[in-house]
Amino acid sequence: MTIYALATPVGRSALAVIRLSGARAGAALTTLSGKALPKAREARVREMLCPETGRELDQALVVWMPGPHSFTGEDCVEIHTHGGLAVVESILRALSNIDGLRPAEAGEFTRRAVVNGRLDLTAAEAIGDLIDAETSAQQQQALRQMRGALGALYNGWRDRIKTALAHLEADIEFADEDLPGGLGQTALAALDGLTDDIVAHLADQRGERLRDGISVAIIGSPNAGKSSIINVLSKKDAAIVSPQAGTTRDVVEVSLVLAGVPVAIADTAGLRVSGDDIEMQGVARAKRRAEEADLRLLVVAPDALPGDAVDLLVAGDFCLANKADLGPTALALPDGVQRVELSALTGQGVEEFRTVLTETLGACFGLAEQPALTRARHRVALEEALTYLRQAEEARHRALELAAEDLRLASRALGRITGQVDIEALLDIVFADFCIGK
Secondary structure, eight states: OEEEEEOSOSSSEEEEEEEEESTTHHHHHHHHHSSOOOOTTOOEEEEEEOTTTOOEEEEEEEEEEOTTSSSSSSOEEEEEEEEOHHHHHHHHHHHHTSTTEEEOOTTHHHHHHHHTTSSOHHHHHHHHHHHHOOSHHHHHHHHHHHTTHHHHHHHHHHHHHHHHHHHHHHHHHTTTSSOOTTHHHHHHHTTHHHHHHHHHHHHOOHHHHHHHOEEEEEEESTTSSHHHHHHHHHTSOOSOOOSSTTOOOSOEEEEEEETTEEEEEEEOOOOOSOSOHHHHHHHHHHHHHHHHOSEEEEEEBTTBOOGGGGGGOOTTOEEEEOOGGGOOOOOOOOTTOEEEEOOTTTOTTHHHHHHHHHHHHHHHHSOOSSOOOOSHHHHHHHHHHHHHHHHHHHHTTTOHHHHHHHHHHHHHHHHHHHTSSSHHHHHHHHTTTOOTTO
16 A cells, blocks of 8 residues: 655645655655656656546646655655645545555655665664654764664674574584584674673663753752752752742753753752641652762752762762852762862852863763664563574583574574564564654
8 A cells, every 4th residue: 555644734834744655655646746657756847636626736846756765765755834824734645545555654655675684673763763853963863874884783783693603503403424523512602702792782871861851860968059059060040949948849841952862850858857738748859869869969058968868879960069158058969979179159159160060071971982772662672682692602611502592582682682583573562653655
């Protein structure tokens, strides 16, 4: 069945793009224009006509892209029309009346590209990420993955497993032949470095954090200046500032982009034991948000020491000694927690801290030099492959046949990431969040 969809957002605009893909795409264009197909991949102006009445609907720029050299691998057409609602609706209505055509489902164009071998699943996921990208670093990560960097990495690992498996099976099946001694053991030993590579890849969470965004929690005692800190960092009055303790009772969140990384900074309720029931719920939420955050900023002051809030800090977090204009704040901190003197009131040290925070987020969560895994689906498959590789290592000293089976399962797990195996079972998962027209 040939599919069609509006590929640009619905609404009044200068231009709109309607896409078609399938065996009847060319015939549909001929029907709409009343003319023969233009040369492949050359844009031509054509009148769009109502098939029933011959009434002119628009003058459009059309492109004919015969398969298999198209995005989907099928015959494709793009119709670039004027973006008026009536124009777009009339052309879509005309397409709906042509036999053999139906509206596309969400992600169906990209899905057909995967099924027809034009893309692997990691590249298809990258297209969705590129559409959703809000920062330059997200954009660059998606472009790298769309061009095949991540798929090439996983396919390379799979090829190493398949080579080792071939040598191992040769050692098992042709033990009586004149083969090099210990061929299977040598092949398994060669995979030791692969296990280390996968472990390092799983430990690097930059790709996932860059795609999903970084969570930063501001914590501390009441009146330490947490709300003032979030206001100066966001450069707007995001939180209410008051000398009255317990003003912030729920999480107040602002979104920033630092080092090309999307960051959600949350101002939380002041951490103290006393207070009414509502404030105590806010304190519980503050602690939970701090525990779940990627980074914590503990705000202290000479007149507002943090108590046991220090226990929430881990290496890499920051302690902001606020109200530096009132004097220093003496406080013992865990190893790896960086102390910064500043004053949200006077601005002392604020820009310097913003620079340090930006550099820290860029180094820890920014675009990695090497392709990084970007989705939980990848992580699950990699962890499964790693388990089988370790089992193969354990089995090498007991039974090569068991080691061979573990290698087959490890290869299969990696193949699921790119869609080399079990593709039909994965398609609905991968395209669940795609938009219509893509």
